[in-house]
Amino acid sequence: MKHKPMRAAALLSALVLGVAGAAQAALVGSTSLTSFNTASAGLGSQTVVDFESAPPGGFLIGGSTAVGQPPSLRNQPTLWNPSGTHFLGVNDAGNFDQFSSGDTLTFTFSSALRAFGLYVVAGRDVIEGDLSLSIGSTLLSNGPQSGALTDGQGSYAYFMGFVAGTAADAFTTITLKTNGDFFFVFDVDDLRFTPAGPRPSDPSNGVPEPQALALVLLAAAAAATARRRRKAGDR
Incomplete structure (x- = not known):
């Protein structure tokens, strides 16, 4: 009879550990739009920013660029992108307003997100692992060219995105980095995100x-x- 309290306590302790483990659900990274949409299904309305018009409010795009200019909406009809002729780039006419290797972009949202993804468009010289998207210490690298969208003329659009496992894992800041070991240019298109609902700690x-x-x-x-x-x- 004296062991029963210990078993009861052990059972509750195991339950406590299970709850704590669930609270540490990892971010789910995806290198395809299909798997990203599957993982984020049911989380709420997804906003897509194709840069064909001014982006909505609620977030800022900063970073460090080789030309010292901030990221901005650009238009180059001669460049291929997943949608339209506008994209997120930088004022650098010498590189058709694209970013260059070594540049870093940071997306900061005023409200937490459950999902975030984007396309990074580059030439055939970019291969698997040359691009990375990160949230805190969690990092996701781009996949191979075979999994990217392409115009068939040497341009490739790599999708990268994260989905938070639970509302407690929602995030506000995402960083895009590139491998600076060799020179290449790139731009960003079709950014998409899903806002988080009230966090579990919200009294409401x-x-x-x-x-x-x-x-x-x-x-x-x-x-x-x-x-x-x-x-x-x-x-």
């Missing part, structure tokens, strides 16, 4: 945050053990 939705729930369960386990010990002592 009445759902306790997973970490808080774990603490409640842990306290309940300790209280149950203490009650059983007091009863055993009264016998």
Whole structure:
């Protein structure tokens, strides 16, 4: 009989660990639009920015470029892109307003996201692993040319995106980096994102945050053990 409280406490402790593990769900990275859309299905409305018109508000695009100019909406009808002739580039006429290897872009949103993706368009000299998208310490590299969109004339559009496993994993900042070991140019098109709903800790939705729930369960386990010990002592 004295072992029952221990088993009850062990069961609740295991439940606490399970909740804590769920709270640490990893970001899901994708190098194809199809898998990205599958992973983000049901999370809410997806916004697509094709840069054919001024992007919506709610986020900023910064970074470091070799020409010292900020990222901006550009238009080059002679360049191929997944949609239209406008794209996210930089004021550098010598490179058809495209970014160059070594440039870094940072997307910062005013509200948390559950999903974010984009196409990076480059020439045939770019191969698998030359581009990377990151959120914190989680990094995703581009896939092979065989998995990219192409115009058949030497231009390739690599998709990269992240989906947060839970609302607690929602994010606001995403960084795009390139391999600067050799020179190449690139631009960004068809950025897409899905805003996050209220976080579990938001009092308005009445759902306790997973970490808080774990603490409640842990306290309940300790209280149950203490009650059983007091009863055993009264016998």
